[in-house]
Amino acid sequence: MDIAGQVTQTQVAAINRLLSERGHRLTASRTLILEIIAAAQAGLCAEEIYAQARAADGRVNLSTVYRNLEMLLHERLVSALDIGGGIRYRLLLPGKQQHYLVCNYCGRVREVDLMYLAPLREKLLIGYNFEPEFSGFTIHGRCDHCRSGGLPRQEDFEQE
Ligand SMILES: [Zn+2]
Numbered sequence: 001m002d003i004a005g006q007v008t009q010t011q012v013a014a015i016n017r018l019l020s021e022r023g024h025r026l027t028a029s030r031t032l033i034l035e036i037i038a039a040a041q042a043g044l045c046a047e048e049i050y051a052q053a054r055a056a057d058g059r060v061n062l063s064t065v066y067r068n069l070e071m072l073l074h075e076r077l078v079s080a081l082d083i084g085g086g087i088r089y090r091l092l093l094p095g096k097q098q099h100y101l102v103c104n105y106c107g108r109v110r111e112v113d114l115m116y117l118a119p120l121r122e123k124l125l126i127g128y129n130f131e132p133e134f135s136g137f138t139i140h141g142r143c144d145h146c147r148s149g150g151l152p153r154q155e156d157f158e159q160e
Helices: 003-021 028-039 046-056 062-074 118-128 154-159
Strands: 078-082 087-091 100-103 109-111 138-141
Touching (some): 046 062, 062 078
Parallel strands (some): 100 138
Antiparallel strands (some): 100 109
């Protein structure tokens, strides 16, 4: 198994452990769906997850995929982000807060480093005596590429 595959396995194991602690029964289809989402860097739509799951295990049906995605969303272990081409699902790692910059023009998604949110956290605390608990928020705008006037490059955001 390659490094990326090992990372995926570790992430899926961590999520399965957390779900067991929360009283969810371990199922083979859920593990498969988690592995598929974890392995995809750019996020996947439900139909893509279904197609890959089906190829690996013919017993998986679309309602199984939707039911699992719903549960994982509810448990805040996946994010569902609509960047114009439909909803795409990504893994949210337990204990790791993820925030995204989403380009309204080309749909490119980048992760925001937490250090950029630290000053905002401090200002809200001082200004409003309010302690924010940022959990996966999305900032919409225009990316570096679109700001420099370039046409959206599809291959760019497929690599992310
Ligand atoms: Zn853009």
